[in-house]
Amino acid sequence: MIDWAWIQRNLGMIAQLLVEHVILSIVPVLAAIVISIPLGYLVFRTGRFANFVLAVLGIVYAIPSLALFVVMPVILGTKILNPVNIAAALTVYSVALLVRSVVDGLRSVPASVNASAAAVGFGRLRRLFRVELPLAMPVIFAGLRVVTVSNIALVSVGAVIGTGALGELFTRGLNSAFLTPILVGLVLSLLLALLFDSIILLIQRGALPWARGRRTA
Amino acid sequence: MIWEYVLDPANWTNPDAGIFILLAQHLAYTALAVLAAAVVGIPFGIWIGHTGRGRFVGIGLSNAARAIPSLGLLVLVVTLLSTGIGPVVGVLAILALPPILTATAAGISGADSEAVHAARALGMTGNQIIGKVEWPLALPLVISGLRSATLQVVATATIAAYVSAGGLGRLLISGQATANYSEMFAGAVLVAALAILLDLLLGLIGWLAARRTNPGRAAEVAFAASR
Numbered sequence: 001m002i003d004w005a006w007i008q009r010n011l012g013m014i015a016q017l018l019v020e021h022v023i024l025s026i027v028p029v030l031a032a033i034v035i036s037i038p039l040g041y042l043v044f045r046t047g048r049f050a051n052f053v054l055a056v057l058g059i060v061y062a063i064p065s066l067a068l069f070v071v072m073p074v075i076l077g078t079k080i081l082n083p084v085n086i087a088a089a090l091t092v093y094s095v096a097l098l099v100r101s102v103v104d105g106l107r108s109v110p111a112s113v114n115a116s117a118a119a120v121g122f123g124r125l126r127r128l129f130r131v132e133l134p135l136a137m138p139v140i141f142a143g144l145r146v147v148t149v150s151n152i153a154l155v156s157v158g159a160v161i162g163t164g165a166l167g168e169l170f171t172r173g174l175n176s177a178f179l180t181p182i183l184v185g186l187v188l189s190l191l192l193a194l195l196f197d198s199i200i201l202l203i204q205r206g207a208l209p210w211a212r213g214r215r216t217a
Numbered sequence: 218m219i220w221e222y223v224l225d226p227a228n229w230t231n232p233d234a235g236i237f238i239l240l241a242q243h244l245a246y247t248a249l250a251v252l253a254a255a256v257v258g259i260p261f262g263i264w265i266g267h268t269g270r271g272r273f274v275g276i277g278l279s280n281a282a283r284a285i286p287s288l289g290l291l292v293l294v295v296t297l298l299s300t301g302i303g304p305v306v307g308v309l310a311i312l313a314l315p316p317i318l319t320a321t322a323a324g325i326s327g328a329d330s331e332a333v334h335a336a337r338a339l340g341m342t343g344n345q346i347i348g349k350v351e352w353p354l355a356l357p358l359v360i361s362g363l364r365s366a367t368l369q370v371v372a373t374a375t376i377a378a379y380v381s382a383g384g385l386g387r388l389l390i391s392g393q394a395t396a397n398y399s400e401m402f403a404g405a406v407l408v409a410a411l412a413i414l415l416d417l418l419l420g421l422i423g424w425l426a427a428r429r430t431n432p433g434r435a436a437e438v439a440f441a442a443s444r
Binding site: 058059062063064065066067068069070071073074080146149150152153154156157159160161162164166167170171173174177178179182183185186189190193194197 | 219280283284285286287288289290292293295296297368371372375376379380386389390393398401402404405406408409412413416417
C-alpha cells in the first residue's frame, strides 16, 4: 500500500498543496495579530465588561471548524469551494484566542510597574508601547504559538468540503485506500506545525531578551 | 432559503438518517470517546500529578496533540483498519486523551501544598491524600479538561461522517454530494449549537465545582476529610 515512487511522481502537486497550506494557515495568524492587539487592548480597558467579551469569544472558539467553514459563505457571500472561507474562519478562531491572550497579558502587568511609569512621566500611549505591551508579550507569544499550531492542523479539515490544502491528500488516500498520500499529508502537516512553532519561539527569544529563561507556555 | 432543511419536520424524524438519529449517534460517539479517554486519562493524570513523574511527557503530549490533523489521523486509522464504530471511537478517544490527562495532572500537582502537608501530618496515607484532598481540589481543572476534550470530540465526530460513520456531519457530506447547501447549513448550525450547549453545560458544572473547592477553604477541606 506504500509506494515511494508516488511521492516523486507527484512532487509538484505536493509542493503546491504545501504552499497553499502555509498561506491558508499563516495569513489568518498575521491578520489576527493585527486585529487582536488593538482589540484586546480595548477589551482590557473596558474593565469588568472584558470578562463578558472573553466569555463570548470562548463560545465562538467552541464552534467546530467544519461548521464554521460551511457557514462562512452565508456571511461572506463566497462560493462554498472558495479557500477564502477557510482563511476567514481560521481568522475568527485566531482572533477569539489571541484577544484573550492580549487581555491576560495586559492583566499580568503589575499595577506598581504601571504606576511607576506614570510617575516618571510616561503618558498613556508611551506607557502602552514601552511598558504594558512589552511586559504582556510573553503571554501573547504563548497564545500565538497555540493559534499557529492549531491553524496548521485545522486547515486540512476543509478537505471534507473540497478545499483543504494538504488535507486533500487525506481525501485522495481514503478514496483509493492508498496509504502513501495520507502519510505524506500527516508528516508534512506535523513538520509545518513544528517549523512554525520553532520560528515563533526564535522570534520571541530575539525580540524579548528580557523574558529569556522565563517559562511562558 | 438556507433554513429550509432545518425547518422541515420530516428531515428530523426520517427513520433512515433523520436529524434526531444523527444527533443521537453524534452524542453516543462523543460520550463513548470521552468516557474511554477519561477512564485512561484520569488515573494516569492522578499518577503523574501525585508522583511528579513523567510530567514532561504530559506537557509535551498536549502540545504535540494540538498539531495532529484530526482528519488525517481518522483517515489513516480507517484505511489501516476499517470503518465502523470501533476505529472511529478509538480515534476520537485518542484526541480526547491529552486534554484530560494534562488537566488532571495539573490539578493534582497544583493542589494547595499546605492542605496536602496538613493531611499528611494528620496521618493520611498516600491514597487517602489523593482521594480526600488532592482529587477534590483538582476537580474544577479535571472538569475543564473534560470540557476541552468534549469540544474536540464533538468537532472531530463531525468529520467522522466523511469516513461513513454517521453523526451530524452526515448532513454536511450528503448536502455537499447533492449540492444542497440548505442541508449542509443545517448540519453546520446543529453541530455548532450542540458544541456551544455542551460547552456552556460543562462550563456551568466546572463553575459549581470551583465554587465548592474555594482555595481559601482548602485547609478546611483537608480537616473535614480527616473525620
